[in-house]
Amino acid sequence: MRMPKARGPLSEWVVARLAEGDTYLGGSAPLPADQDDEAIALWTLHELSYRGFEDASDDAERNPVVVVVRHDLESSLERRLRGRWDHADRPNLPAAADVPAELEELVASDDGPSLADHVRRSADVDQVLELLRQRSVYQLKEADPTAWVVPHLPTRAKAALMELQFDEYGNGNPNLLHAHLFAKGLESVGLRSEYGGYVDDALPETLELNNALSMFGMQRRLRGAAMGHLAAFEMTSSLPARKIAQGLGRLGLDGDMVGYYDEHVEADAVHEQLAARDICGTLAEDEPDQVAEILFGAFTCLDLESRVATALFRAWGVER
């Protein structure tokens, strides 16, 4: 993959620094033009810790100048996310044993706009393809941001996360790996399947969602938020996956993409139980100071998904 197109002075600076290799001296980064510029800059920096870029230096990941910029961008993202949580109608902090029930409450009371309902009933082919391009930014590295969290967890939550992740990674069979199923799905509907292929089309909301997931995954301090995010994600997956599969069928887009969503109807019905109870429930019992973090992560998942949905509906001129 090549580095994405810059979207302003900050991302332009980042892309130029990463291309230079390990000999540059740095200087300070310019201020971002807007949230879009900031988001693509952070996305690019995070990607150095996944697969990297052909046109970026392999040494860039731990270059001190780059690390400082990444730190500042993550701090600003985290402040924004916590600010939204502070303003949310949040529940009283539950006891550790009540965390799975509280997660259910949080998910049940989510009233964000539903892309899945739209796909099932009324989306046209162009809208579905646009949605899949946006989703591809995460889905082509599905489960990878969560893999960082394994070493940060106590015994029970760690074993349960591995049980879930093993399924995401195809239970050892590369043909069943979820990101691979999605790649095949993209091809089946006539889209490109290469890793990172549609990042230049990603909305700022899509990038923010991906950046939050990477930041939660990579920082030990944010393990509770990462697992709360995972739980909310899995708990809002099987029913919507079924609706999306129905919508794809309605539009004649049968084939591997339907297979991908069908797989998620069944898999995520299992994963949501593991994530809410065996992962978040035991983490809360073993590390009670993570209770608030788990709920913050779950809220953030629902909030960011709803921002992506709102942005897409706005772009399509669909009234919600």
Added chain:
Amino acid sequence: MSEADFDHPDIVLEPHGPMLVRGASTIRDAEGTLHRVERPVVALCRCDKSSRKPWCDGTHKVIPRR
């Protein structure tokens, strides 16, 4: 923390939810059809409303609880 072993049942009844089964290889559903199990843990529908029986598809969440 003491290093006692943990409970790790093969079969778990989730409150208001499915039955999780670990390590099964085949399941016979209520119609008598045999299903091969493709994953290490499966969720079997207990609410009887799933569209993918014998598997849970999350439908139990939209059924009012009694």
